[in-house]
Amino acid sequence: MVDVSQHNLVPEHSVLDNGGVEAVLEDYGVDRTDLPKITRRDPALPDEAEVGDVIEIRRDSRTADNALVYRLVVDS
């Protein structure tokens, strides 16, 4: 099987620790549930990601070097 997460077009997905999550939520003034979602079955997710985790996605950006996006792992 191909590990999609290693493909060079798939940006880096990492699980954010609790402190990181707090900081992000504080930063944007949102609840965890207001974040964009990603399903638990998404092949780009690291293996340890569980429902309720917040994932940090680091994308390459032509204009901003890299762009950070946060997503909440949800069921289904």
Place this chain on the structure above:
Amino acid sequence: MSDQTPKEIGSVSFGLMDPETYREISATKIITADTYDDDGYPIDMGLMDPRLGVIDPGLECRTCGKHSGSCNGHFGHIELAAPVIHVGFAKLMRRLLRGTCRECSRLLLTEEGMDELRSRLVRTQQLGEDPQDVLKAAIRQARKTDRCPYCASEQYEVKHEKPTTYYEVQDVLVGDYPEKMAAAMQPGGSGDEESGDTGATSPQELAEETGIDLSRINEILSGEFRPRPEDRQSIEEALDVDLTEEDMNKLMPSDIRDWFEDVPNEDLEVLGIDAESSRPEWMVLTVLPVPPVTARPSITLDNGQRSEDDLTHKLVDIIRINQRFMENREAGAPQLIIEDLWELLQYHVTTFMDNEISGTPPARHRSGRPLKTLSQRLKGKEGRFRGSLSGKRVNFSARTVISPDPTLSLNEVGVPERVASEMTQTMNVNLQNLEDARRYVSNGPVGHPGANYVQRPDGRRLKVTEKNCEELAEKVQAGWEVNRHLVDGDIVIFNRQPSLHRMSIMAHEVVVMPYHTFRLNTTVCPPYNADFDGDEMNMHALQNEEARAEARVLMRVQEQILSPRFGENIIGAIQDHISGTYLLTHRNPQFNKTQALDLLRATQVDELPAADGENDTGEAYWSGRTLFSELLPEDLDLEFTSSAGDEVIIEDGQLIEGTIDEDAVGAFGGEVVDRVIKTDGSTRARVLINEVAALAMRAIMHFGFSLGIDDESIPGAAEEQIDEAIDNAYDRVEELITTYEADELESLPGRTVDETLEMKIMQTLGKARDSAGDIAEDHFADDNPAVIMAESGARGSLLNLTQMAACVGQQAVRGERINRGYEDRTLSHYEPNDLSAEAHGFVEHSYRGGLDPQEFFFHAMGGREGLVDTAVRTSKSGYLQRRLINALSELETQYDGTVRDTRDTVVQFEFGEDGTSPVQVSSGEENAIDVDAIADRVVEAEFDAEGSEAVAAAARPTNLSERADDRSAGLDLPPAAEAATGGVNDDD
């Protein structure tokens, strides 16, 4: 008037309505289907009862006492003789019937299951997902339960026959069960064969196997006793027979209502239903609300006859059936008749709410037209939401044909006098503009610029007529309002459909003109995607100061020069403008003083630069590039490759060398325009585009530019060469065919031999056309107008030229050579299975030379495909557009840079991932942000500003009328022009 003070809506909650509430708010009970009596008065407790509101002017509402117009109408009600189902909730009712117990009405889930659902519901709410999904999952789970976990009664399948019939499917004992059992017990009957004994089963054995008393078995076999369901099952198992049949037990609406009444509130909560506001039994109607007459006004026809609204017709039907039902029931009519009437009542109530239900014949008008009932009033494009609320017809708008006017600024629009004197702007008269206001009024409604209405401070509106205008003008005082005609400099909104992007609606300044079309500068054609082959456009006159200010600052054409789609200019030189600048700069021609002045006369340049030199006769001359440079900002430095292929060098605002063509000043990414707007602002860019267009028009008129048949003709020798090239190609195609027919053609990887042949033929013929084009091209001079247009990017391509002069080439349908028509051939002119080029749509002639009949036919086939494609594409993309707009319309960039929807869910953490607007960043591929250049500019500005205190440059003027802009941009108008427009313009 006290009820018209502004109020804030705290919340809106949707739910079902309690029948008791209907009765309470009802103005009257409706008992008779009649509407008006013989004298034309509405009948009491009829469908037009005056307590339901008034529509006839002069009458008084019997409920609220108001007159028509201020009385909104009041609901009445019909007491239904028997409960009926509300079609709108048929699906939810089916779910509830399947998910609740038929005996005790509890949700068929254990306490644990309910707890899980409760927490899932909370989660769903937090994540902003659809609670409907939870309900669906709950019902799916509950449906699996065979026995109620609370009262242990058996549950049956519920069948839903659309739209409003429900059955319980029960397995019941067949009538001839003793016979069936006896047959199964006979030897050779359907006894259990795998156990080996194919022989008979005795009652004794059966009793042992099933654990039923032998006496009871005998009683069952004799038909004296009906086995209980459990016993029946074990007998069925033992004998391997089916003793049941399906019985469809219809659930009447009254049964369903009883069933739902017992569903406990707590169980509903688990399903996401708020029992406080929506008890499920309310989905079964016992009382029907009757909409107020204001919602179904009757109209009086010319012959004095009244014509009733469709809803009224439907209500009449309902009341009639309702009455018949009651009469029949009281008379003790047989059950069958009662049920028929019940069904009829259900049908009428159903179609009253929705007359487009699949499987139900729509209720029709006498004329056969289907009735437009409640749902049809709301649904679809012409429905209340899309037709009356989201989109409605407006006042102060005008529509007419558009035509070009190169003398207008791109910010302006020529408005016909007829339109200008119909559309008005409200002037608040004060001491400063009193003179003007009086002048407008005294001009009357016909003279332009005049006024159509005035409003006194007491709110009274007076129409200005030709008779009273002089008199009225005297009376106008400060504090009055005057609705004056549109005049030059007013701001209006201009739009061309389809409005596919932001630039389809832009604000223009009015220039009032004679004749009957809107006039626009040709440089604004690309954003509107307009041409002048009969296109019409809409204009909206703005009606308050806020709107006018916003339009001027945000929507004016010059603010839309850069497209947010690709970050480059969408407004710029097009077509003849580009040919014009090309002619002016490509070979850098020389002009004497008269010519130079003539070229620049349409621009604001009023002084010639120093001459470039003297010609042989000693006359001073100016080069085309020098003249063009007059339009450029003084500090412009730029280098790029033109679309004609040469290097363009601009230094200090002087065009040193290179051709100015599409890549320099064109719409869709002209380098010069792009640079100027990004460094000098939109006002300067607007001036540049206007002047480039004006100069280009003078230039193209100076040289003269036309295209005729002869411009595509080539010498006879060249024609022979082309014929030879095509003949060669034919030979090669012939060779390919021979190889193919000899089964010697080798297929390309992944292709069949047939496909390979087709591909190779297409390739060969494609090359033939190209080489024909090359030959033709060699014989066109550089000053050939078609070549100039293709090279400069003004219009057309070398392919177009090739097709005109040399060879039209292969016609294709669906990307293949033409293969359709008769059996095994395209046309009857050819042998069957002819694979040659000419038999499959290769057009060897040129447009100029003329096509032969077969070629013409093939060409039409290819052309038709193009037309069909565009037609299909537009309808598809229109729908896609609508869906995208609906999905994205509520997204908004917040002050913290995030993009969120209305529920505050984050969609992007930074707008576009970099927080930059595509129109504010440099559009170059490399070094997206030219830091050095910015630093240079800042430092320079710093030194320039020496002495003066403020380093920060003054904000760019954008919210002024065009002429005021010109003044602040240092481009003073000649005093005469200013005087001509002064005064009238300044009331903005």
